[in-house]
Amino acid sequence: MLSAFSRIDLVGGSTALEPMRRIGQAVGHPQLWVKRDDCMPLxxxxxxxRSLEFWLGEAQERGCDMLVVAGGLASNQCRLAAAAAAKVGLDALVLYAGDVAVPLRGNALLTQRLGAQIRRLGPVSEEERGRLARKAMLDLAAAGRRPYLIGDPIRGALGYVRAASELAEQAEAIDLDLRHVVLPGSMGPTEAGMIYGAATLGLPWNFHLPSVEYEAEGLRRRLEEIVAGLARLVGREPPSGWLDRVSIDVRQLGEGYGIPTTASLRAAGLFAECEALIIEQTYVAKAFSGLLGYVEDGSIPRDEAACIVHTGGTPSLFEQG
Ligand SMILES: Cc1ncc(COP(=O)(O)O)c(C=O)c1O
Structure with missing residues (x-):
């Protein structure tokens, strides 16, 4: 289904699918699994x-010679775009929103180490950040460069369409009848890609999305837009009831994006102590906290296998403490 799209290998093979036996014993669920997207060579x-594989494929197809990406200082996307650029031999310009007096730590420090040119924008809105990124693209083109702007959510979602079949193949190889998938709910490309991939493959997966950023309606709208975009791009409609298998949970949101909750702090401690999983607070701890809640309230029944995707973000720990 994805063979028509250019892709540059950055993941380096399938990420591990591991059982979480000790957590399973602690919560009384014998079939909890984790997909280790936090463990990749890059x-x-x-x-x-996974998104960068397809963004870079498109950049290469267009003959681009540099990447442009914009985000906050804590952005995993900016760090990984700088890493991908270094790996394949492209220049990278990273536009960081946020107070210019804040020192570069965690993700932003790594971006600098990876050789990206960093431009600090000050405390601008998301809209203004986008405008400045588009202006940087025009200025670079006028100066004779061929820049590629990282971030198109639909092209980026192809990475998790592919991950859905990777996970399905892994489960099949070990005779695992997977029924539930847990992912953090945020801007949408990761979740929508995997949902679209699973739906078009006809997999019986129910998706549980603890929202870490938006209210339910906002996240649902994002998912619908990205899935519709994927259907246009790939040329294949998902089955009409795909959204019935998606449950959006706003109980983990707490006071909002990036603000830990008592439950997310507890989950980070528990999964570290029982499974040696290192999880940060903005995305991953709220997803793991959600998983515990779904086992407890029965929305993930004890006789149905579930997999949580650990989406990474590990360097954020060195900003969050
Ligand atoms: C570690 C981590 N997990 C989850 C997400 C959410 O992914 P998406 O924006 O595709 O919803 C992000 C987004 O930056 C992330 O960095």
Whole structure:
């Protein structure tokens, strides 16, 4: 289904699918699994590597000679775009929004180490950040460069369409009858890609999305837009009831994006102590906290196998403490 799309290999093979036996014993669920998208060879890995495979494929197809990416100082996407650029031999310009007096730490420090040119924008809105990124693209083109702007959510979602079949093949190879998948719900490309991939493959997966950023309606709209975009891009409609298998949970959101909750802090401790999983607070801890809740309230029944995708973000720990 994806063979028509250019892709540059950055993930380096399938990521591991591991059982979480000790957590399973602790919560009384014998079939909990984790897909280790936090363990990839490229600069601490993470979900954005899968999107970058397709963004870089398109960049190469267009003959681009540099990447442009914009985000906040804590952005995993900016760090991984800088890493991908270094790996394949492209220049990278990273536009960082946020107070210019804040020192570069965690992700942003790695971006600098990876050789990207960094431009600090000050505390601008997301809209203004986007405008400045588009202006940088025009300025670079006028100066004779061929820049590629990282971030198209639909092209990026192809990475998790592919991940859905990777996970399905892994489950089949070990006779695992997977029924539930848990992912953090945020901007949407990761979740929508996997949902679209599973739906078009006819997999019986129910998706549980603890929202870490938006209210339910906002996240649902994002998913619908990206899935519709994927259907146009790939040329294949998903089955009409795909959204019935998606449950959006706003209970993990707490006071909002990037703000830990008591439950997410507890989950980070528990999964570290029982499974040696290192999880940060913005995305991953809220997803793991959600998983515990779904086992407890029965929305993931004890006789149905579930897999959570660890989406990475590990360097954020060195910003969050
Ligand atoms: C570690 C991590 N997990 C999850 C997400 C959410 O992914 P998406 O934006 O595709 O919803 C992000 C986004 O930056 C991330 O960095």
């Amino acid at each position: 600069a601490f890995g993470g979900n954005k590597v």
